[in-house]
Amino acid sequence: MYKFDSLDREIIAILKKDGRAPLSKLSEILGVSRGTIQNRLDRLLNSGALLGFTVRVREDTEPNLLKAIMSIEVMGKSTTQVIQKLRGMPELVKLHTTNGNWDLVAEIQVSSLQEFDTVLRNVRSIDGILNSETSLLLSSV
Incomplete structure (x- = not known):
């Protein structure tokens, strides 16, 4: 089972507010490289910890x-x-x-x-x- 660390939680928190946030924005906000963000998202998706992205409709x-x-x-x-x-x-x-x-x-x-x-x-x-x-x-x- 995948265990979230603080960076994972921060990435997820930002994406919950703005699921369309580009990697460059996540990288800037969190102070890590774009590659780090991409690797984390890939790991979260591949492990099944992150099920996907969705659209909320009024x-x-x-x-x-x-x-x-x-x-x-x-x-x-x-x-x-x-x-x-x-x-x-x-x-x-x-x-x-x-x-x-x-x-x-x-x-x-x-x-x-x-x-x-x-x-x-x-x-x-x-x-x-x-x-x-x-x-x-x-x-x-």
């Missing part, structure tokens, strides 16, 4: 996007298999393990109620899923 730019949270109860020791199947569903934008009454929590994003219904049926038909509860997200505050 919610009001996609007003018709339906978002929901699905809590999932998994049977016995089938959590790994269930997670593998859920990861293959592009409508599930995030998947979390949790404690309490539910084993997993999935964040769902779809463009229509019909698509939402299909996703719910597909998830509920996965072997190893005992129960689920889904709530549509009405707004973010």
Whole structure:
């Protein structure tokens, strides 16, 4: 398992604020060479410690996007298999393990109620899923 050091944390902190920051800017801010930054990013990506880069979109730019949270109860020791199947569903934008009454929590994003219904049926038909509860997200505050 890759262990972050202080330089890794600083690089990640800057990229969280500005994922498009050029290597030269990172190098200047952190006082290390551009090559050092490139090597660190390569190492973070190749080790799997850094999963990638993403774009955040303001919610009001996609007003018709339906978002929901699905809590999932998994049977016995089938959590790994269930997670593998859920990861293959592009409508599930995030998947979390949790404690309490539910084993997993999935964040769902779809463009229509019909698509939402299909996703719910597909998830509920996965072997190893005992129960689920889904709530549509009405707004973010």
